[in-house]
Amino acid sequence: MQSVADGSQSSEVPNVLGDFALHLSAQRGLSAHTVRAYTSDLEQLFLFAQGQGVESYAEMELSTLRGWLAEMASRQLSRSTVARRGAAARTFFEWAARTGRIEQDPAARLASPRQHKVLPTVLAVNSAATLMDAARDLAVEGGPADLRVWACVELIYATGARVGEIVDLDVRDVDLDQRSVRVLGKGDRERIVPFGVPAAAALRAWLERGRPALATWSTADALFVGQRGQRWGQRQVRDAVHRLSAIAGVDDVAPHDLRHSAATHLLQGGSDLRTVQEVLGHATLATTQRYTHVSAERLRSSYQLAHPRA
Known part of the structure; x- marks a missing residue:
């Protein structure tokens, strides 16, 4: 060979x-x-x-x-x-x-090192609110680019969608009347995810006042478009969220951290694991269960700080 x-x-x-x-x-x-x-x-x-x-x-x-x-x-x-x-x-x-290409599987007893289980970065609820408020305030005073950032971060936090899923969205995937978005996830699995009034307000502002100033014939379908009229990319979204974190004065986060935050805050608010699994588009419930560990770690830290016999 x-x-x-x-x-x-x-x-x-x-x-x-x-x-x-x-x-x-x-x-x-x-x-x-x-x-x-x-x-x-x-x-x-x-x-x-x-x-x-x-x-x-x-x-x-x-x-x-x-x-x-x-x-x-x-x-x-x-x-x-x-x-x-x-x-x-x-x-x-x-x-x-x-498939008969080899007689025996030599990797059947192959063991790999276990990965370190790293808990995802999660914003506190008040920090997430501060980040969203900062995005809204910039959009009120700024132009199309600021409206785009506001709509994007609100949608990621509201739906827990992956950044790759967000940039692949088309305008037709968003239903403002029903406040829902159609997301195509891993393995081409489609899901319908609801979002709240704040995300709807941000999206409406972007679609009515921001997007028309940037969209071109080549991106007629794309929900989020960049400064040159092309579909907004994942790297641009990450850069925008990092900049927004600094402006808002919260811990530096990436778009995926907003996804983690959405999942954790849903569980903390009383949502069940199965619902969170469907919202995030996880293939198995085992993947979603790591967010219960995040909640447990926060509970343990709070307990140790507050309880006299911790």
């Missing part, structure tokens, strides 16, 4: 990776970003195996896979990176064995 990078390899690797990528996207519904990450990880594995004298993925053994993970650990790559690459290998070889 020749190097993936030098372009002189046999057709085996690109062919099997192409088939695997199609399986991930078409049958498992994974995002394009995840598919690219998995195939890139496997290219790195095949290059490592070549250096160990393994000429084909069909010849791969558990010892080679373990050596690959150990080599990454010796380079002090993050646990999350090593864990993801281990998951890519397990997924690939399970698929290869199931």
